[in-house]
Amino acid sequence: MNDQIVKDITSVAARFTLKGKKAIVTGAKGGIGKATATAFGELGADVAVVDLPSALNESKEVAKAIGTKFGVKTIAIGADVSREEDVKAMVAQVVEAFGTIDVVHSNAGIFTLSDHPDMPVDDFKRIIDINLVGMFLVNRECANVMIAHKHGGSIVNTASMSGTIINPTRLETEYMVAYTASKAGAKHLTKGLAVNYIKHGIRVNSISPGYLVSGAHRMMSQIDVDWWANSVPIKRFGEMDEIVGIVCFLASDLSTYFVGSDIVMDGGATIT
Numbered sequence: 001m002n003d004q005i006v007k008d009i010t011s012v013a014a015r016f017t018l019k020g021k022k023a024i025v026t027g028a029k030g031g032i033g034k035a036t037a038t039a040f041g042e043l044g045a046d047v048a049v050v051d052l053p054s055a056l057n058e059s060k061e062v063a064k065a066i067g068t069k070f071g072v073k074t075i076a077i078g079a080d081v082s083r084e085e086d087v088k089a090m091v092a093q094v095v096e097a098f099g100t101i102d103v104v105h106s107n108a109g110i111f112t113l114s115d116h117p118d119m120p121v122d123d124f125k126r127i128i129d130i131n132l133v134g135m136f137l138v139n140r141e142c143a144n145v146m147i148a149h150k151h152g153g154s155i156v157n158t159a160s161m162s163g164t165i166i167n168p169t170r171l172e173t174e175y176m177v178a179y180t181a182s183k184a185g186a187k188h189l190t191k192g193l194a195v196n197y198i199k200h201g202i203r204v205n206s207i208s209p210g211y212l213v214s215g216a217h218r219m220m221s222q223i224d225v226d227w228w229a230n231s232v233p234i235k236r237f238g239e240m241d242e243i244v245g246i247v248c249f250l251a252s253d254l255s256t257y258f259v260g261s262d263i264v265m266d267g268g269a270t271i272t
Contacts, residue, residue: 015253019044022098023251024090026050026081026138027108029058031214032158035240036105036247041066043248045103046073048094053078073098081108081134082126091141101145103251106138107158109182116174124178131182136189139204143197152201155193156250159186159206161266183208187262194260205250205258210266212238233268 023040027033029051037047049063059076067074075097079090094101109131112123139155146153163183167176187206194204211228229236246263249255264270 012254016248017043017253018103018248018251021045021102021251022048022094022100023103023105024048024050024094024101024138024142025105025107026079026134027158028105029055029062032209032212032240032243032247033105033107034062035244036107037062038066038069039244039248040103040105040251041070041072041074043252044070044072046098047075048090048097049074049076050079050081050090051108052080080130081106081138082129084137087134087137087141091145095145100149100151101142102151102153104138104142104153104155105158105247105251106135106155108134108138109158109160111176111179115176115178117177119178127178128182128185131179132185132189135186136193139189139193143193143200143202143204146202147197147200152203154251154255155197155202155204156247157186157190157204157206159183159190159208159262161208161210161264161270163187163208163262164264164270190262191260198259203250203256203259205255205260206262207243207246207250208262208264208266209243210238210264210269212240212243214240231269232266233272236267238265238267 018040023045025033025037028037028049037049041047047066049059051059056076056078063074063076077090077093079086081087110127135157160183162180163186166180190204190206197204243265246265250258
């Protein structure tokens, strides 16, 4: 056997780790954020569980569970990502607790089932403020820490298949405008930040989930859930454990050639 061939084989398992990394997950009290914060902890990262101030008690429970189960350091922080002062304070808290920031999952986001062209403009603005402005603020403030500390890092943004297609209502009489615009913006924001930050060794990428079993789907009636599930080729909603691997991959050293990429995980919804 050629010894050089054996020597050149690298370990995937050894690189699929976040051991010693310091991570932030926003929108982390439930759904995708809770799943990825938990996965980051399992892979060895210290994790800041961030969600709205009103959900701080729930965030504390999630943080405590992750720390207890995986023996990592965790903190819970209440912050409205659409408020610059909240984001700056949140980042300062994480740096004080962990020393630095290596991994970010900017996942906070909202939507409404009454998303249509005649929606109140304040509702439209709120969706844009959280889903897009909030993502910009979290990305920027965390990247500035990475730059100041002279090390690279990985930022993963939650976009959506709705950044590629325009989602209809069940009766297909109205189509989303605010959420779809915010998620299309999230994909392009990711690319713009990626090309600016890569010179600092900071990789910015995004994920575009489709319909997932999370807190959001509980807003729908069973008729709506069944209709949306049957509208995609796979004929079901995705599960949390089907998306966490993608986020962890992008956060880890296995994805060091991914810059400004968007990974779609939607059961085939955007190909039909």
